[in-house]
């Protein structure tokens with residue numbers, strides 16, 4: 001026991017040294033860096049010690065990704081978890097047999113392999129799961145995991161539809177499990193500082209927040225290919241439509257209508273297979289994701305919400321202007337270019353656009369702050385060099401997103417990005433896409449009840465039919 005304790009302490013020390021080095025590398029002003037390091041030390045002191053072998057948190061990874069393409073984000077997250085003291089990845093699950101076997105190899109001999117996430121969830125030795133599947137699977141698997149008593153780290157964008165998010169938030173509350181959304185910008189002290197400057201009124205009342213996202217790709221028509229033998233394409237599709245005859249909706253004057261359709265007409269038919277539909281490319285298909293709007297929007301709209309202090313509410317009016325989705329059968333169908341204006345009840349406008357340097361700009365009556373993954377800049381540089389006053393509003397401190405999840409598994413406290421927050425951030429992206437898909441229609445949203453005001457067409461787009469047996 002004594003040896004284990006010492007080893008644990010040593011690993012913690014190594015972790016702390018690494019965490020502090022990571023903070024120091026952000027290039028933040030000295031005062032803020034000092035505070036971030038102090039908060040990391042204070043958090044470390046609070047972290048309960050794990051004294052015995054039974055305390056290891058056992059992780060299962062669902063949706064690994066791999067060498068065929070995509071970001072392997074599930075694997076990235078799982079390696080982050082495995083690198084933490086007292087944590088082990090004991091099982092992996094993927095509907096692609098090669099990805100599954102390769103992932104198991106990365107975590108060493110004895111790592112269990114599952115094809116069906118329900119079997120992994122039935123494994124009582126697993127305490128927590130990481131969900132790195134494409135977006136159309138997130139909520140289904142997350143709800144099943146919560147109900148199976150697992151703590152959940154789920155990648156962003158948390159949801160595919162707004163109604164899915166409402167359900168997930170309810171189940172997360174009912175089950176009381178720990179939930180972290182993979183919006184890791186919340187654990188970057190640069191983004192926290194920008195939001196604290198805004199929250200403390202240091203640039204005056206905020207007029208506009210601009211979320212600058214990349215431009216999405218266009219592509220297609222793609223040529224059908226045989227489904228690879230190691231991929232269970234039917235399982236990959238899951239709740240998404242399978243009937244190729246109704247896969248592409250109606251296009252009128254470059255506006256895509258009628259995308260919500262019955263996916264159950266011919267349950268045995270599959271859409272054409274080509275690699276541009278899977279392996280990371282799912283992002284550019286409305287059936288599985290929401291394009292750049294949800295891919296990067298989930299990150300930067302999330303920071304806008306954090307800065308504005310609107311984590312549990314949202315805008316009241318949304319209008320989107322989009323350009324350039326490829327029109328045709330077997331073509332990417334998400335909007336690569338867009339300008340979405342989401343107005344909050346106090347008149348603040350969140351402008352989500354594919355223009356400008358990747359990052360978030362807060363524009364107040366007295367100045368601006370720009371923040372990205374590589375830098376923070378203020379119109380008045382003194383805003384960055386002057387420490388915040390002792391009575392300033394301070395935000396939740398996390399300097400390592402996976403460590404925050406793990407700490408919360410142990411303490412049973414709320415994570416920095418729980419399901420309710422991830423749901424609201426994703427909602428802003430979905431509202432933008434709904435306006436785009438309705439040809440730039442102005443939408444009036446009631447963020448309290450999460451419904452539209454007298455708009456049955458938009459209301460129908462809050463959810464979509466699900467292919468059996470994958471009902472929620």
Ligand SMILES: NC(=O)c1ccc[n+]([C@@H]2O[C@H](COP(=O)([O-])OP(=O)(O)OC[C@H]3O[C@@H](n4cnc5c(N)ncnc54)[C@H](O)[C@@H]3O)[C@@H](O)[C@H]2O)c1
Nearest residue numbers: 063065070071072073094095096099132133155156279280
């Ligand atoms: N937080 C971030 O910065 C960040 C970065 C990249 C990706 N992501 C998110 O991570 C997720 C995955 O993205 P990616 O590019 O790694 O995708 P990917 O396509 O490379 O990997 C997804 C994997 O999930 C598997 N899969 C699909 N359905 C499954 C199911 N029902 N059960 C088990 N496995 C299943 C696929 O076979 C594939 O191996 C997306 O939601 C994406 O938005 C987040």
